[in-house]
Amino acid sequence: MDEKTLTRFKKALLEEKQRILNNSENTLKNDLVLSTDDLADETDLTVSELTQNLMFKLRDRERQLLNKIDQALGKMDEGTFGMCEDCEESIEPRRLEARPVSTLCIACKELQEHKEKIYA
Numbered sequence: 001m002d003e004k005t006l007t008r009f010k011k012a013l014l015e016e017k018q019r020i021l022n023n024s025e026n027t028l029k030n031d032l033v034l035s036t037d038d039l040a041d042e043t044d045l046t047v048s049e050l051t052q053n054l055m056f057k058l059r060d061r062e063r064q065l066l067n068k069i070d071q072a073l074g075k076m077d078e079g080t081f082g083m084c085e086d087c088e089e090s091i092e093p094r095r096l097e098a099r100p101v102s103t104l105c106i107a108c109k110e111l112q113e114h115k116e117k118i119y120a
């Protein structure tokens with residue numbers, strides 16, 4: 001994968017990450033409003049505690065996506081981004097365009113889904 005394409009994917013991933021974090025920041029702000037009403041006497045509630053709270057409240061899907069984005073960014077540093085984790089072939093560019101966090105090529109992904117159906 002050439003440098004230019006890699007940079008483009010990296011930008012897309014960072015933007016997606018920022019979007020999720022912005023969303024959670026809004027959730028946090030709403031939370032703060034609620035907390036001051038609910039816990040008027042509770043003055044020692046630190047921001048980090050609230051943030052921790054928020055992380056639990058973050059919807060699973062978003063948390064998983066954040067993990068996947070971080071993994072993908074880590075792979076970029078390692079130079080393995082865009083490589084299938086199973087067969088180590090290059091993941092189809094079209095697949096990465098649609099979903100930069102993909103870790104399997106289409107063939108391996110289909111195989112995995114097929115297995116999941118059998119063992120589910």
Ligand SMILES: [Zn+2]
Binds near residue numbers: 084
């Ligand atoms: Zn594969």
